[in-house]
Amino acid sequence: MQPRIPRQSDQDEDCRRPDAPADDARLSDELAAVVSGARRRAVRDGDRQIDTAHLLHSLLEHDPDVYAVFGEGPQIARLLGYLVQRSIGYGLRWQGTVEDSGAVPVVMHGEGFSPLAASAMQHACRRAAQRGDAQARGIDLLAAIVLDPQARAVEVLARAGIDANAVRARIDEHRDEYVGGGETAR
Template sequence: MQPRIPRQSTSDQGIRRAGGEARISAELAAVVAGARRRALRDGDRQIDTAHLLHSLLESDPEARTVFGEGPQIARLLGYLVQRSIGYGLRWQGGVEDSGPLPAVTEAAAEGFSPLAAGAMEHACERAALRGGEPARGVDLLAAIVVDPQARAVEVLARAGVDPREVTARIDGGLEKYVRGGEAAW
């Protein structure tokens, strides 16, 4: 029996440039691997933006600092855990997409929902604007909160987190990072 989400190397996911240069950081590759494991464990057919958000919060300290400490991050993780054990938010069996007809992309065919595939590409584009360095977790976080139809955005809303505030915190922190200052969320 084949797994529902095929095993993928980073080169299979389109996250390497033609010259073999990585488009995502090693840390972000670990986040994607964690999201893939979570999707498999949850019995989901594709990695969606909520899987990516959950993996970011679990394993990327820089992305986690965007939310600060306290009740907001606890509520957010609570919704994500409920989803992973089958309570609360249920999306199993559906395709995460913002349009009336799901877009089929190469990345989506390889195990990402159309929105998650788009978010991965958007994260790489954000990183390229900073000078071509590999995409980091905060790039992916910024990308998954852009589309109001994303499952990650629904989770954020239920936890009382405004996605526009997340974007503003990231953009403010990245601006300081690009100028060489200390990013303070």
């Protein structure tokens, strides 16, 4: 029986090696850890693909800049609650389905990513390149996953009472703090 999500090869474990896939070379160490965490979460949840909700959950666990976007308070607690509950009820309806808004052609590459998650990864890399950074960061991925209103991550945010547009505005408003030269930049 073949695993639902491709297992990581030795090459995947250090995505910055010269022989690694081009997209992986464009991920910061932190974002590579996020992707690994999302992959483990998808396997644990019994999902066929890494989706944007897996990525959001892993971002919140691994990246303090992403966590800072949401601040402290009841909304972040609700958000984490929904993400944790995903494997025990909320989100089970997603099992066996592909996360796709239909807005972009379905591309089944990206090592087990849903089409929306693969698109978000590509967008994060483009966003980093636009500001002159060779590697995408967690904040780039967060900005990318909240773009599509059909994304599972956006649905989870909405259920937690968090507006995806407000998240995107907060990221843009504090762009220099997150990736410029501030304390939280990496």
